[in-house]
Amino acid sequence: MAGIYLHIPFCKQACHYCDFHFSTSLKYKEDLLQALVKELHIQKDYLQGQTIETIYFGGGTPSILPPADINLLLDTITQLHTVAENAEITLEANPDDLDKARIQGLRQTLVNRFSIGIQSFFDEDLLWMNRVHRAHEAEASVKRAQDAGFENITIDLIYGYPLLTDAKWKHNLDKAFELEVPHVSSYSMTVEPQTALASFIRQHKQPAMNEQQSAEQFSYLMQAMQTRGFEHYEISNFCKPGHYSRHNSNYWRGVSYLGIGPSAHSYNGEVRQWNIANNPKYIQSIFTDQLPAEIEELTxxxxxxxxxxxxxxxxxxxxxxxxxxxxxxxxxxxxxxxxxxxxxxxxxxxxxxxxxxxxxxxxxxxxxxxxxx
Incomplete structure (x- = not known):
């Protein structure tokens, strides 16, 4: 049993709080795609023939890729590995990418689970975060995916930031329950040092996060989820029975996984490795058959x-x-x-x-x- 993670390092614009590796330029997209395929070949023996039970497209914003690109990567994986018939195959997506045509195209791939980055159902909050989508797109994207037959959906919500009153937080959770998604991932707003949000706070353009507010909203989150029949199976993750994220659960349970792409991590129980977080350098290295990774043997x-x-x-x-x-x-x-x-x-x-x-x-x-x- 093992998993494969693919890092798609492209976004339409930079969220103020995000410190994941990404680029807002698609300049290297085609080269990057070919490099991902090539790295899959280079690392084909990393998992030592284990059956692949989960595949996860993360980012960045994987939903930027057209379905044909997703198919290319999935076809490569199925050629190189044995993939379980009931494999969980997740695509992280932004609501604005999930129009009817894109969703119908993704129905023709092996993707069977969406992780939709909603964060809030309030436009003022989304603008404050510098998210691309708007509240009406968030709700509509979930309904379109459900109408197209995608039942295994998780949404992301953020709490603990200055604009989020307790009343608004209650509304966000009520909306999630109304949409009947079987899984919710919810995170406290964290200020990472190299982000725009951290800079705004240092310059006193934005207030610092309030730990008491975050704790109270997390407590309400736990209570509301329990009342609605969700299992709190990981600090930031809640699901209806049987709908936990198999891929992320494997991280927490120490199952081996292979990470493909710039900044992606891999782990096999004894060694952890991670690729360089630089798109041009990653591509250049892969094209010369060199894996641009640091390796740490775990003591x-x-x-x-x-x-x-x-x-x-x-x-x-x-x-x-x-x-x-x-x-x-x-x-x-x-x-x-x-x-x-x-x-x-x-x-x-x-x-x-x-x-x-x-x-x-x-x-x-x-x-x-x-x-x-």
């Missing part, structure tokens, strides 16, 4: 800490036996370190599984960091 401590960080974020929790399989005696040491968080009621233990309580989810990153070896 025992690396593997322990990665497992703690990823497993604690999920409803499946941290398995103490799995910890001991990485390093003998690690479970005893971690349990001792975790005592203050048991006492505060932030974590709980059921047999060998440690999970975060609802309150603990507010401090997930802090707790994980404190438990690192």
């Amino acid at each position: 025992e401590t690396n593997r322990l800490n990665e497992y703690i960080m990823t497993s604690l974020r999920t409803s499946w929790g941290l398995d103490l036996e799995a910890l001991n399989n990485i390093a003998a005696g690690a479970a005893t040491e971690l349990t001792k370190t975790a005592t203050p968080y048991f006492d505060k009621g932030w974590i709980t233990q059921n047999q060998n599984i440690i999970t975060l309580t609802p309150t603990g989810k507010l401090y997930a990153d802090h707790i994980a960091a404190e438990l690192f070896f």
Whole structure:
């Protein structure tokens, strides 16, 4: 069991909060596409013949690519790998790209899941974020996809930014429930150092984010999702039963995956590697049969800490036996370190599984960091 991630590094314009690798110029699109195909061939043995159960087009904005380009990449994958019949194949998309013709074209590909970057159903918020689409397009894109037969849809929503009142946050969630999507990914607005938003805050053109607001809106999010029958299976992810993201869940469960494209990461349990985050340099290197990647061999401590960080974020929790399989005696040491968080009621233990309580989810990153070896 393994997954493949393809990074499509193009966007129509730059969202003020985004620090992913992308370009707003399509100058290198055709060369990049050929480089992705070539890298798939170069890295065909990375997963050692494992069956591919998930494929994920991320970015950037993969929905910029016409369906023919998506087909080219999927055809290459199916030629080089065994792909499971029930494979989950996800395309990240912006609402403005999902017109009727594009959706109908994507129905002719193997794509069977959309991840739609809505972020908000309010135009003023979308303008503040510098998103390309508008609120009416967000709602319409979901309905068009559903009408075309795409039932496996997730939408992204952001909370914890100055314009988002509690009333507006409630409206955004109510709209998501009204659209009957089976999965919602929801993130607190984070200010990354190299983004336009960080610059605006430094120049006092925008207020800083309010941690109390973020915590309260996250608490409301958890409560609203539970009331509507959604499972909170990862800190930022909620789904109706049976609709969790198989691809992203594999990241959190330590399953091997191959990352293709500039800035893409790969992991096989022992080694992590990541490609250069520069489109021309990536293309040039691939065209000369050189993989432009840095490689890190994971130490025992690396593997322990990665497992703690990823497993604690999920409803499946941290398995103490799995910890001991990485390093003998690690479970005893971690349990001792975790005592203050048991006492505060932030974590709980059921047999060998440690999970975060609802309150603990507010401090997930802090707790994980404190438990690192």
